[in-house]
Amino acid sequence: MCVLSMTGFACQARDLGRLTLNMELRSVNSRYLDVAFRIAEDLRLAEPQLREAIGARVGRGKVECRLSFTRNDSVARELALNPEMLAQLQGLQSAVAKRFPDAASLSVAELLRWPGMLADETMSFEQLQPEIAALAGIALDELVATRQREGGKLSAMIMERITRMRGLVAQAQPK
Numbered sequence: 624m625c626v627l628s629m630t631g632f633a634c635q636a637r638d639l640g641r642l643t644l645n646m647e648l649r650s651v652n653s654r655y656l657d658v659a660f661r662i663a664e665d666l667r668l669a670e671p672q673l674r675e676a677i678g679a680r681v682g683r684g685k686v687e688c689r690l691s692f693t694r695n696d697s698v699a700r701e702l703a704l705n706p707e708m709l710a711q712l713q714g715l716q717s718a719v720a721k722r723f724p725d726a727a728s729l730s731v732a733e734l735l736r737w738p739g740m741l742a743d744e745t746m747s748f749e750q751l752q753p754e755i756a757a758l759a760g761i762a763l764d765e766l767v768a769t770r771q772r773e774g775g776k777l778s779a780m781i782m783e784r785i786t787r788m789r790g791l792v793a794q795a796q797p798k
Contacts, residue, residue: 625774628774630651631767632649639754648763662690663692
């Protein structure tokens with residue numbers, strides 16, 4: 624008989640070059656399946672996918688799922704200008720110069736600091752989704768394994784107590 628504990632823990636990370644995905648799963652005793660999430664805002668769209676994956680593998684317990692990412696600043700980044708934004712700013716600067724001929728032009732430094740001017744090389748959620756699913760699968764395997772190990776320990780402890788109780792009952796019976 625395989626006894627599963629409701630207490631378990633799993634922690635996994637997945638290095639994707641420019642960033643590292645981190646997932647932590649914790650479970651404790653609960654009558655029903657109760658899943659709570661702490662997910663980075665940029666990854667919030669993964670919640671339904673994660674809820675379904677957890678529900679498919681875990682029947683009971685209060686499960687807390689944490690999903691976040693850290694940027695890897697040691698990976699060399701290639702910077703690129705946002706050509707659409709540059710064209711828009713050029714058109715706006717021309718319109719302002721027509722209206723206010725004495726207005727100063729934007730400097731290169733001002734253009735480079737403009738929000739969104741440098742192309743963002745972060746991964747889109749669509750690119751991250753299969754990575755999140757793979758990470759969740761590994762973390763759930765680890766969580767289930769820890770619950771099985773803990774369940775094995777509980778089962779052994781219960782069997783030991785049953786054996787001791789049978790011994791005590793045998794001693795208490797009249798001869």
